[in-house]
Amino acid sequence: MLAPMLPSFLLVALLLELTPGPNMGWLALLSASEGKRAGFAATAGIGLGLAIIAAASAFGLAQLAHQSALVFDLLRYAGAGFLLWLAWEAWIGERDVSPSKIHRDGSPAKHFRRGLIINLLNPKAAVFFVVVLPGYIVVNESVAAQTMQLSAAYVGIATLIHVVIVLFAGQAHGWLLNSPYAGRVRQGFAVMLAVIALWFFVGTFR
Numbered sequence: 001m002l003a004p005m006l007p008s009f010l011l012v013a014l015l016l017e018l019t020p021g022p023n024m025g026w027l028a029l030l031s032a033s034e035g036k037r038a039g040f041a042a043t044a045g046i047g048l049g050l051a052i053i054a055a056a057s058a059f060g061l062a063q064l065a066h067q068s069a070l071v072f073d074l075l076r077y078a079g080a081g082f083l084l085w086l087a088w089e090a091w092i093g094e095r096d097v098s099p100s101k102i103h104r105d106g107s108p109a110k111h112f113r114r115g116l117i118i119n120l121l122n123p124k125a126a127v128f129f130v131v132v133l134p135g136y137i138v139v140n141e142s143v144a145a146q147t148m149q150l151s152a153a154y155v156g157i158a159t160l161i162h163v164v165i166v167l168f169a170g171q172a173h174g175w176l177l178n179s180p181y182a183g184r185v186r187q188g189f190a191v192m193l194a195v196i197a198l199w200f201f202v203g204t205f206r
Contacts, residue, residue, distance in 0.1 A: 005136035006149060012132065013154045017161045025196040026083070026118060027162055029189040030111065031169035033090075039166030041108035045115025047159045050125060054151035057129035078121045083197035086114065090190035128154070 023046050031039030119125060129151065137146045 002149065004138045005146075006153060009133075009136040009150055010153055010157065012136075013157045014161075016128065016132075017158050023115075023119065023122070023158075023162065024165060026086070026193060027115075027165050028169040029090075029193055031166045032172040033189050034111075035173040036166055036170035037108060038111045039170055040163070041111040042115035043159060043162040043166055045112040045117075046119045046162060047155055049116045049119025049122075050155045050158055051151075052120065053125045054129055054155065057126065057133075057151075080197045082117060082121055084194060087190045087194040087197060090193065091187055 027039055027042055027046075030042055133147070133150050133154070136150055137143055
């Protein structure tokens with residue numbers, strides 16, 4: 001049986017996921033600079049991260065992050081720090097975006113792990129499952145079944161949007177590989193990623 005509030009929940013989830021955030025920005029930069037394969041690997045990691053947070057919320061871990069300012073801030077700062085590290089690495093460590101360089105230093109497993117970490121350190125996801133999702137659960141129905149359905153729907157919508165981002169941003173990959181300005185473009189990506197990290201840091205998502 002479908003959750004009674006599923007249609008309205010889907011609309012809210014779609015609108016929230018269309019709001020620019022760290023996942024969206026990072027995926028666009030990654031796919032444009034390293035191609036769709038890297039973007040899809042990162043998308044899989046992000047999806048797994050969302051699923052883990054959904055499971056954690058069922059056991060009250062996300063509730064702790066929401067109620068404790070210290071835990072929430074630690075998650076937010078750790079996420080911002082990780083994004084800044086990625087920006088720094090892009091700036092100094094991989095200016096050559098040739099296919100051979102990407103194959104050696106940017107394996108799908110690496111991008112999968114990064115997508116997973118970025119999402120696990122994003123308190124916005126934890127707060128969503130604690131604050132938003134319960135508002136769409138009907139108490140006289142099976143709460144567990146509704147929670148599972150709504151969580152799966154949210155992960156599905158987020159993943160679909162991320163795939164679309166990868167497909168569009170990945171179209172720029174071929175140009176970057178052949179452009180004499182590829183190094184500068186990559187540094188530009190690093191700057192934008194740093195801006196996203198700072199946005200994360202100052203509490204835009206709180």
